[in-house]
Amino acid sequence: QGRSRVAVPICAVAQPFRSAQVSRAGASTANISQAARSSTIPQAVATPADRKSATYKRTPNQYDLYTLNTWLLREEQNGTIDNELAVVISSIALACKQIASLVNRAGIANLTGGAGEQNIQGEDQKKLDVVSNDVFKNCLASSGRTGVIASEEEDLPIAVEETYSGNYIVVFDPLDGSSNIDAGISVGSIWGIYEPSEDCPIEAMDDPTKMMEQCVVNVCQPGKDLVCAGYALYSSSTILVLTVGQGVWGFTLDPMIGEYILTHRDVKIPESGKIYSFNEGNSAMWDQNTQDYINSLKDPKAWDGKPYSARYIGSLVGDFHRTMLYGGIYGYPADAKNKTGKLRLLYECAPMSFLAEQAGGLGSTGQVRVLDILPEAVHQRVPLFIGSKKEVEYLESFTKRQ
Numbered sequence: 001q002g003r004s005r006v007a008v009p010i011c012a013v014a015q016p017f018r019s020a021q022v023s024r025a026g027a028s029t030a031n032i033s034q035a036a037r038s039s040t041i042p043q044a045v046a047t048p049a050d051r052k053s054a055t056y057k058r059t060p061n062q063y064d065l066y067t068l069n070t071w072l073l074r075e076e077q078n079g080t081i082d083n084e085l086a087v088v089i090s091s092i093a094l095a096c097k098q099i100a101s102l103v104n105r106a107g108i109a110n111l112t113g114g115a116g117e118q119n120i121q122g123e124d125q126k127k128l129d130v131v132s133n134d135v136f137k138n139c140l141a142s143s144g145r146t147g148v149i150a151s152e153e154e155d156l157p158i159a160v161e162e163t164y165s166g167n168y169i170v171v172f173d174p175l176d177g178s179s180n181i182d183a184g185i186s187v188g189s190i191w192g193i194y195e196p197s198e199d200c201p202i203e204a205m206d207d208p209t210k211m212m213e214q215c216v217v218n219v220c221q222p223g224k225d226l227v228c229a230g231y232a233l234y235s236s237s238t239i240l241v242l243t244v245g246q247g248v249w250g251f252t253l254d255p256m257i258g259e260y261i262l263t264h265r266d267v268k269i270p271e272s273g274k275i276y277s278f279n280e281g282n283s284a285m286w287d288q289n290t291q292d293y294i295n296s297l298k299d300p301k302a303w304d305g306k307p308y309s310a311r312y313i314g315s316l317v318g319d320f321h322r323t324m325l326y327g328g329i330y331g332y333p334a335d336a337k338n339k340t341g342k343l344r345l346l347y348e349c350a351p352m353s354f355l356a357e358q359a360g361g362l363g364s365t366g367q368v369r370v371l372d373i374l375p376e377a378v379h380q381r382v383p384l385f386i387g388s389k390k391e392v393e394y395l396e397s398f399t400k401r402q
Contacts (some may be wrong), residue, residue, distance in 0.1 A: 068093055068240070068251045068260035081244050084145045088168050088193060089228060089242070091143035093260060095136045096189055096232035096240055099175065100253060102131060103234045106181055113296040128181055129153055132174035132189070146170050147196055150219050150378050152347060157219045157378060165195035168227075169219055177315025178233075188317025190352035193228040194221050214385075219378060223350030223371035230355070231317050236277040239319070241267070243358040248324075269361035272390040273327020274308045277319040285335035290366075293398035296348050316343065320352055320386065324359060329387035329395060334364065341365070341383035349384045362392040366399035 006282045012334050025385040037338060072086045081089075104126060133153040140146040141160050147167030172191035180187055223229075230242030238253035240260055250264025276297050283291060297308040308328075313319050319330050343349050353363025353370035363370040363386040373382065 065257075065259070065348045066262040068262070071251075071262060075244060075246075080246055084243070085168065085193065085227065087143050087145045087248060088140070088170065089230075089244075091139045091145075092136075092172075092191055092230070093240060094168070095139035096238065097138075098135045098260070099128075099132045099189060100126060100232070100234050100238040102135075103181065103187060107184075119399070121196065125153065126175070126178040129175050130266065135190075136172055136174045136189070140170055148219055150346065152344060152379070160332055169194040169196065169221075171219065171351075173347050176317050176348070177313070180313070180315055186313060186315050186318035188234055188315060188321075189232045190317060190348055190351050191230055192223070192226050192347060192354070194219075194225055195227055207364050220346065220375035222374045223345075223354050226371075227349035227355045228348065231320070231351070233317050233321050235318065238288075239263075239321070240357065241324070243355055245358065248355055248359040267324060267359050268358045269324055269356065270327030271360070271388055273323070274303070274306070275311050275323070275326060275328030276308050276391075277310070277312050277323060277328065277330040279312060279314070279332065280310070282333075282335050282337075285337060286333050289398045289401055290333045293395055296398075316348060316352065320356075322359075324355070324388045327388045327391070329385060329391040331385040331395070332383065333385075334383045338381065341379060341381045343384045345370070345380045345382045346372060346378060348364050349382055349386075352384075352386055356386050360389060361387055362389050364392050364396060366396060 059192070069090070072081070072089060075081045076086050094360055130153065133151055136151065137149060137158070140149050145168055146160050147356050148157050148169045149160055150169075150171040152172070153174060170191060170193050172189065173186055174189055175181075177185070177187040177192055191365060213240050226245075228242060228244045230240065233239045233241070239250055240253070241248060241250045241264070243249070248264075248267040249262065249386075250267055251260035252263040253259070254261050276294070278294065280294065283294060286294075296302055300307050311319070311322065311328075313322075322328075323330050332341065349363065350373075356363045357371065363384070365373070365383045370382070370384065370386075385399075386393055
């Protein structure tokens with residue numbers, strides 16, 4: 001009773017209250033008591049303790065997502081990759097998203113069946129082979145970080161004119177196992193990335209002869225020089241598996257948010273595994289050592305009554321992915337028809353062998369380490385045996401016999 005109500009301006013809350021008069025709408029100026037004048041409202045000052053308690057502490061929960069972009073950022077911060085390589089990997093991941101969508105809709109988008117053409121190896125191209133190749137080329141070119149690309153579907157490597165920096169060399173099989181598409185069986189994409197080279201200057205792009213001499217030769221690098229390799233599996237889910245030379249990591253595409261989520265941390269191939277993946281329809285055309293090896297796997301007496309199991313999809317990506325997770329061996333030997341092997345060294349065997357070794361496995365031709373081979377041609381073929389370390393070593397005990 002007798003005290004006047006004081007309306008305090010909002011801006012005064014954070015400062016000492018020293019005003020002797022306060023205007024009030026619709027009322028005359030009121031005198032403020034001595035007690036009110038002498039009182040102050042303390043200034044809000046954040047102490048170090050307050051700042052510490054206000055820091056957000058990240059804890060795992062049901063909404064915690066570790067995406068491919070987050071992983072790339074961490075690798076860049078750790079100095080494992082540079083920004084240019086991260087951009088190239090992101091562009092490949094985008095291409096794989098597009099191809100996954102096309103594969104899922106192939107039956108209703110009239111993308112099944114043949115394209116009526118053959119690639120440089122004389123293989124009939126499927127419609128999705130052609131489309132997937134265009135998707136890869138477009139994404140890599142638009143990244144601005146790719147200098148030269150080499151594809152299974154192209155006769156020669158292609159120089160990318162839109163590059164701005166980076167100039168990485170990318171080799172890829174845009175759609176491996178495409179003969180399975182019409183049956184809805186797993187297919188995939190495979191790629192490898194090499195360091196940019198000073199031997200393939202931009203001025204060589206306008207001269208086809210100079211490009212052949214410098215750029216094409218530069219594409220043919222041994223697999224041990226890869227800076228990144230990976231594959232995408234298009235199946236019940238889309239799984240992207242890659243390595244940058246520091247282990248193998250797998251990401252599953254979440255179609256609800258359109259992001260790759262880390263689902264396979266630091267993948268390791270089991271040291272051994274009783275599954276073999278060979279096309280035994282060609283066994284009569286294999287050399288005797290390879291036939292003896294396969295026969296030994298099927299001999300119950302050699303394995304305490306439990307011989308190896310055969311699993312073969314006919315898609316390198318699908319068969320290798322199972323081998324990566326369960327252990328065992330995948331093989332495509334040379335035969336009487338394909339005397340030097342069937343699979344391509346540059347963009348199939350080398351990237352897969354790099355992944356296998358990063359996961360603790362091996363990749364071999366039966367005679368030498370795949371990653372040590374210097375390609376002599378872009379589409380060079382070699383035999384391939386890849387998988388668990390002990391299984392590949394056991395195979396070599398047969399194939400290296402005189």
